[in-house]
Amino acid sequence: MHDVIIIGAGPAGLSAALLLARCRRTVFLFDSNKPRNGLSQGLHGYLTRDGVGPFELRALGRADLARYPCMTLHEDTVTDVRRAAGMFEVTAESGRKERSRLLLLATGRVDSVPDRPGFQEYFGRGVYHCPYCDGWEHRGQPLAVYGGGRRVIGFARDLLTWSDQVTICCDGPPEWTGGESRAAGLGIRVITRRLLRLEGGAEGLTHIRFETGDPLPCGALFFNGECPQRSSLPERLGCQFDQDSSVLCNQHAAANVPGLYIAGNVRGGRHLAITAAAEGAEAAVAINEVLLDRAYPSSSA
Numbered sequence: 001m002h003d004v005i006i007i008g009a010g011p012a013g014l015s016a017a018l019l020l021a022r023c024r025r026t027v028f029l030f031d032s033n034k035p036r037n038g039l040s041q042g043l044h045g046y047l048t049r050d051g052v053g054p055f056e057l058r059a060l061g062r063a064d065l066a067r068y069p070c071m072t073l074h075e076d077t078v079t080d081v082r083r084a085a086g087m088f089e090v091t092a093e094s095g096r097k098e099r100s101r102l103l104l105l106a107t108g109r110v111d112s113v114p115d116r117p118g119f120q121e122y123f124g125r126g127v128y129h130c131p132y133c134d135g136w137e138h139r140g141q142p143l144a145v146y147g148g149g150r151r152v153i154g155f156a157r158d159l160l161t162w163s164d165q166v167t168i169c170c171d172g173p174p175e176w177t178g179g180e181s182r183a184a185g186l187g188i189r190v191i192t193r194r195l196l197r198l199e200g201g202a203e204g205l206t207h208i209r210f211e212t213g214d215p216l217p218c219g220a221l222f223f224n225g226e227c228p229q230r231s232s233l234p235e236r237l238g239c240q241f242d243q244d245s246s247v248l249c250n251q252h253a254a255a256n257v258p259g260l261y262i263a264g265n266v267r268g269g270r271h272l273a274i275t276a277a278a279e280g281a282e283a284a285v286a287i288n289e290v291l292l293d294r295a296y297p298s299s300s301a
């Protein structure tokens with residue numbers, strides 16, 4: 001019986017594991033090693049690690065944990081979790097079973113990349129969802145925003161932070177009316193021609209080709225897509241979700257299921273790696289306090 005099982009060893013799970021290990025808690029960490037940013041060329045905006053590869057950050061995190069004997073990291077996919085008699089029983093793909101008093105889910109999300117030619121090929125190499133992550137690398141270049149939904153003009157305006165050459169590629173008639181004049185007022189161009197494919201080379205995206213007319217030179221294209229949960233475990237455990245499919249938790253990272261805690265992109269808020277790591281630390285403190293209260297009830301203090 002471990003104090004805590006953590007599922008997911010991205011920035012959130014690794015950070016929680018580190019703090020819990022330093023609290024002398026026995027921690028068992030399962031990870032299937034599929035980071036959300038696995039296709040990224042470099043993780044940006046993470047203090048002291050700006051530009052580090054996504055797998056390198058994980059290797060550094062795992063190396064930090066290796067110093068702590070009460071910590072076990074096991075590469076395996078968790079397929080089932082049951083809560084019974086006030087504890088959690090976790091089963092992995094290999095058949096391995098582990099039990100714990102408390103459970104932390106840090107299983108992350110996946111990005112639904114638009115199903116259009118070239119998008120998946122250039123995802124992480126010129127096609128992105130987050131300008132805070134990758135905008136700086138394309139500063140001053142021609143940038144594009146994909147889509148004709150209502151929120152696209154606001155998203156295109158955000159990109160003016162990094163370049164004054166911003167084009168909205170609607171890929172057909174947009175959902176909005178009058179958006180062109182608002183975009184024009186911001187100096188943003190709108191193209192409604194159907195997109196044929198994205199083109200580029202070894203370095204990444206260079207052009208957007210349309211069914212008709214001239215191609216558009218483009219250093220980076222951003223889309224505002226859905227990002228569903230990577231794992232069905234939150235649903236199977238009975239977690240509550242908001243309209244953005246974020247798992248709801250209180251300010252101490254506790255979900256509606258007793259003994260279950262949440263950290264990282266599984267939650268809502270800013271989906272940055274450093275935020276995920278901070279949420280992991282926040283959950284770790286909350287978990288340690290619960291374990292402390294169980295061992296030494298505060299009424300006896």
Ligand SMILES: Cc1cc2nc3c(=O)[nH]c(=O)nc-3n(C[C@H](O)[C@H](O)[C@H](O)COP(=O)(O)OP(=O)(O)OC[C@H]3O[C@@H](n4cnc5c(N)ncnc54)[C@H](O)[C@@H]3O)c2cc1C
Nearest residue numbers: 008010012032033034036037044078108133264265272273
């Ligand atoms: C292309 C791209 C570029 C990005 N660039 C940046 C950037 O530059 N800067 C930045 O701050 N953020 C960036 N992000 C966002 C960043 O990837 C996330 O904020 C961060 O990875 C979230 O950390 P996490 O720990 O919540 O989840 P993740 O890093 O996704 O880790 C979740 C872990 O849980 C594991 N897991 C899931 N289900 C199971 C299961 N059932 N059993 C076992 N293990 C499981 C997964 O394999 C994974 O290892 C980028 C995202 C993308 C898509």
